[in-house]
Every structure is written in C-alpha cells, then in structure tokens.
Amino acid sequence: MDEQHKGKQVGRAAATGLGLAAAAVGGVAIAGAGLAGRTAVRRSRAYAVTGRDKVHVFPFVADKVVAVPANDGVVLHAEIDEPDGWTPVAGPTVVLVHGFVLNLSSWVHQRRGLVDAGYRVVSYDQRNHGVSESGDLARCTIDQLGKDLRAVIDATTPDGDLVLVGHSMGGMTIMSFAGRYPELTRDRVTGAALIATSAGGDSLVQLGLGMTFDRIIAKLGPGFLDGLGQREGVWGGLRAIGRGVENHFVQKYAFGTEMPKEMLRAVATMVFGTRLDAIGAFLPELDELDVRESLPGLVETPMLIVAGSKDVLTPPQHSERLAEALPAAEFIVIPGVGHLLQLERPGPVTDAVLALLERPRGVDAEKDAERAKAAVRGQSA
Structure with missing residues (x-):
C-alpha cells in the first residue's frame, strides 16, 4: 500500500477537525474515570453540557x-x-x-x-x-x-x-x-x-494525535464515538479530572497564539456541548468532503x-x-x-x-x- 493511500485511509477513519481532538480528550476521560472510580463519574455530570442544559458560552x-x-x-x-x-x-x-x-x-x-x-x-x-x-x-x-x-x-x-x-x-x-x-x-x-x-x-488534515491513537480510531471507527457518547459520565469526566489536558488540546488545535484560560474554557464548553455520536457522524462526511462542483x-x-x-x-x-x-x-x-x-x-x-x-x-x-x-x-x- 503506497503512503498516499495509507494516509487517506487513516484520515477517513480518524477524520479531522477539532472534533477529533475532542474525541482524543474523551479517550483521556475514559482512562481518568477508570482511575478515579465512581466519584469522578458523579462529579463529571456537573460539567457535562447536554440536552436542555446547553447554553451559549458568550x-x-x-x-x-x-x-x-x-x-x-x-x-x-x-x-x-x-x-x-x-x-x-x-x-x-x-x-x-x-x-x-x-x-x-x-x-x-x-x-x-x-x-x-x-x-x-x-x-x-x-x-x-x-x-x-x-x-x-x-x-x-x-x-x-x-x-x-x-x-x-x-x-x-x-x-x-x-x-x-x-x-x-x-x-x-x-x-x-x-x-x-x-x-x-x-x-x-x-x-x-x-x-x-x-x-x-x-482527505482533510490529520491531527497528528499519535499512531497508537490513530490506529484505535481507524479500527473502531465512528461507531466507537457513538458508543462513547452514550456514557455521559465518561464523556464529561474529563471536565472534572483533566482540565489541563482539555485546555492543552483546545490551545493546540484552535489557536495560534497563547490564549487565556477563560477563552480555552469557553471553547471547550462549546466542543463538549456537542454529542459524540454527532461528532462521529459528521467526521467521515467532513473528511470525504468535495463541494468543488x-x-x-x-x-x-x-x-x-x-x-x-x-x-x-x-x-x-x-x-x-x-x-x-x-x-x-x-x-x-x-x-x-x-x-x-x-x-x-x-x-x-x-x-x-x-x-x-x-x-x-x-x-x-x-x-x-x-x-x-x-x-x-x-x-x-
């Protein structure tokens, strides 16, 4: 398999955009929730932005x-x-x-x-x-x-x-x-x-999240995000136990200059206000996009x-x-x-x-x- 085809294959599965960075930090949330146990999952619900609780951050x-x-x-x-x-x-x-x-x-x-x-x-x-x-x-x-x-x-x-x-x-x-x-x-x-x-x-730009993570997403596909999206406590868990990691991903993929924490939190609230199943549904569409016509x-x-x-x-x-x-x-x-x-x-x-x-x-x-x-x-x- 040539390098261009391999890159496109990974790109289609791992897709692109800030949403995949969100998926990545969602993966961190899984690990964190596992370590912290039920307490972290309970706390996570205070930070999750779902359903009628959604608000505009500005x-x-x-x-x-x-x-x-x-x-x-x-x-x-x-x-x-x-x-x-x-x-x-x-x-x-x-x-x-x-x-x-x-x-x-x-x-x-x-x-x-x-x-x-x-x-x-x-x-x-x-x-x-x-x-x-x-x-x-x-x-x-x-x-x-x-x-x-x-x-x-x-x-x-x-x-x-x-x-x-x-x-x-x-x-x-x-x-x-x-x-x-x-x-x-x-x-x-x-x-x-x-x-x-x-x-x-x-194929749109790859995020460079690392070959291990890319291979996981490439193997499990958007359905992995769909399933993760059903676990509200896990998805929101990062907000309770990993804000530093969350800020890092928002800073890295959203901005070119160092931004204040308040801005990073506001953007993270928008990102985490999007259901993972929706992210998983849009990602292949974005990656295979062709509206040149x-x-x-x-x-x-x-x-x-x-x-x-x-x-x-x-x-x-x-x-x-x-x-x-x-x-x-x-x-x-x-x-x-x-x-x-x-x-x-x-x-x-x-x-x-x-x-x-x-x-x-x-x-x-x-x-x-x-x-x-x-x-x-x-x-x-």
Missing part, C-alpha cells in the same frame, strides 16, 4: 429568537440582531454560519461589530450543535446543512439582500447552499465570506476568503485552492493565528467582513483586496 441578548423547522422537522435555534432604526432598505442581512463542534457563540465579536456598524445579523446553531435539536445521524451531512441554511433564510429573511459568512464547516455549508440553490444565490446573495474552510477534494455558483458573487497562517486543521493551502477557483475573491491570510481566528483576532476578521459589505457588485476586486490586506497588515503590526 451570552448575547438577541432582538428576536426564532425556532426554524428544517425540511426533516429538526428545529434549529436562530437569533436575529437588528440595529436601532433598521429597515430592509438599509443594507443586506448578514447570516453567520458557525463551524464544527461550535455554536453561534463563536461569532460574538462579529455580531457586536456588525450591529454597531448598522447591519442586521442572523446567527443560528447548526443541527446537532448548540441549542438546536439533534436529528437523525444519517442526516449529518454537508448537503443537509445547505438545506438547513435555506430554511433559516426563508424563516428569518425571506426578502432582501444577503451576505453569508461561514467559518470552517459553516463555509462548507455556504458552498453546499450555493450549489443547491444557484438562482437564489445569484439573485439575493451580494457577498460571501469563507473563513478557515475548505472545498475538500482530498458548487464553487461555480459563487463565481459571480463578491467573495472574501480568510485563513490563519497557523491553522493546523484547515491550513492556508485549503484557502489558497479556494482562491484559485474564485479568482475575483479577496484572499487574506492573518499571520500568527489558528483555526478560531474570529475569536483569536476578531478585529481583522470583522474589518474584512465589513469591507466586503461595503463592496458593491462590479467594483474592481483587486483594489478592494489590496485595501483589505493593508488594513489587516496594519492591525497585525
């Missing part, structure tokens, strides 16, 4: 909360922010689509910045994430997420211009949406931002592509390939930051999105790109 008082039924009946949690005096003619509505094992909390800085700038904002929790309902695991697919985005748009913003902003799996959701609904995209989407994401076409649906749309130079989950090469397929897009690499760049360096990300919002169709994209890059360089200095 509370934000929305103007409206909307329950959005997806096409299969799963109810998605959506929030709407409207600036004082906002009217439909004031500008496009910005729809924020979060990434894998996160929730709408990950957009807290952008929500504030966009509302302060006078824009209406819609954010929502993807299915099986955050406060949204969990549906059939067979529907944990990027294609279904594209349909869910359509449902959110129909329920919250049936008319008017839209700008879609997606991070990681959220960017994949937008690409899926554009491929499935090309006419709506052409007629109403006046801009789209793809942040720390990939169109796939090859959807990209022509975005060719006529003003685009922004943003990557973090130290992103180990979706390295800048993935964004470079997107930029090659969408040559009119602004492509910005923010130096020194990792996968959760919207939390690590919110200023440059928010400013880049605002620059996209201010760019009407037909304006010379190259000039706008240079202006946006210059602004990022200035903030990074």
Whole structure:
C-alpha cells in the first residue's frame, strides 16, 4: 500500500477537525474515570453540557429568537440582531454560519461589530450543535446543512439582500447552499465570506494525535464515538479530572497564539456541548468532503476568503485552492493565528467582513483586496 493511500485511509477513519481532538480528550476521560472510580463519574455530570442544559458560552441578548423547522422537522435555534432604526432598505442581512463542534457563540465579536456598524445579523446553531435539536445521524451531512441554511433564510429573511459568512464547516455549508440553490444565490446573495474552510477534494488534515491513537480510531471507527457518547459520565469526566489536558488540546488545535484560560474554557464548553455520536457522524462526511462542483455558483458573487497562517486543521493551502477557483475573491491570510481566528483576532476578521459589505457588485476586486490586506497588515503590526 503506497503512503498516499495509507494516509487517506487513516484520515477517513480518524477524520479531522477539532472534533477529533475532542474525541482524543474523551479517550483521556475514559482512562481518568477508570482511575478515579465512581466519584469522578458523579462529579463529571456537573460539567457535562447536554440536552436542555446547553447554553451559549458568550451570552448575547438577541432582538428576536426564532425556532426554524428544517425540511426533516429538526428545529434549529436562530437569533436575529437588528440595529436601532433598521429597515430592509438599509443594507443586506448578514447570516453567520458557525463551524464544527461550535455554536453561534463563536461569532460574538462579529455580531457586536456588525450591529454597531448598522447591519442586521442572523446567527443560528447548526443541527446537532448548540441549542438546536439533534436529528437523525444519517442526516449529518454537508448537503443537509445547505438545506438547513435555506430554511433559516426563508424563516428569518425571506426578502432582501444577503451576505453569508461561514467559518470552517459553516463555509462548507455556504458552498453546499450555493450549489443547491444557484438562482437564489445569484439573485439575493451580494457577498460571501469563507473563513478557515475548505472545498475538500482530498482527505482533510490529520491531527497528528499519535499512531497508537490513530490506529484505535481507524479500527473502531465512528461507531466507537457513538458508543462513547452514550456514557455521559465518561464523556464529561474529563471536565472534572483533566482540565489541563482539555485546555492543552483546545490551545493546540484552535489557536495560534497563547490564549487565556477563560477563552480555552469557553471553547471547550462549546466542543463538549456537542454529542459524540454527532461528532462521529459528521467526521467521515467532513473528511470525504468535495463541494468543488458548487464553487461555480459563487463565481459571480463578491467573495472574501480568510485563513490563519497557523491553522493546523484547515491550513492556508485549503484557502489558497479556494482562491484559485474564485479568482475575483479577496484572499487574506492573518499571520500568527489558528483555526478560531474570529475569536483569536476578531478585529481583522470583522474589518474584512465589513469591507466586503461595503463592496458593491462590479467594483474592481483587486483594489478592494489590496485595501483589505493593508488594513489587516496594519492591525497585525
């Protein structure tokens, strides 16, 4: 077996993303719970984030909360922010689509910045994430997420211009949406931002968790995560006995610079608020992702592509390939930051999105790109 095939085989089973890091620390939780016994399992329930106990780690008082039924009946949690005096003619509505094992909390800085700038904002929790309902695991697919985005748009913003902003799996959701609904995209989407994401076409990045762990996951597969997810005390056990390990994995895979413990805890709460069976269902889908055929649906749309130079989950090469397929897009690499760049360096990300919002169709994209890059360089200095 050649090295490329071997790497892809391991990648498909071990998959990719922050969720696998979560699975890894879940494995540590198993060992820890075994050592500490029943007491640790009892304590773990105080830290587990499940069912109706789920909360958004960065509370934000929305103007409206909307329950959005997806096409299969799963109810998605959506929030709407409207600036004082906002009217439909004031500008496009910005729809924020979060990434894998996160929730709408990950957009807290952008929500504030966009509302302060006078824009209406819609954010929502993807299915099986955050406060949204969990549906059939067979529907944990990027294609279904594209349909869910359509449902959110129909329920919250049936008319008017839209700008879609997606991070990681959220960017994949937008690409899926554009491929499935090309006419709506052409007629109403006046801009789209793809942040720390990939169109796939090859096995996504491996996490380097070590050959022993990789082989365990490769052998047991997503079903292992499904079974582990049924053991609430074990899954939550790490929160009671291994916070240092948990922080280490979040720091390593989410950020490029040293982050305060409060931020690491907040991100860990989002990660551990995602059921392991859902993680196991999404991982093969993400690893085998290929939405490149959807990209022509975005060719006529003003685009922004943003990557973090130290992103180990979706390295800048993935964004470079997107930029090659969408040559009119602004492509910005923010130096020194990792996968959760919207939390690590919110200023440059928010400013880049605002620059996209201010760019009407037909304006010379190259000039706008240079202006946006210059602004990022200035903030990074």
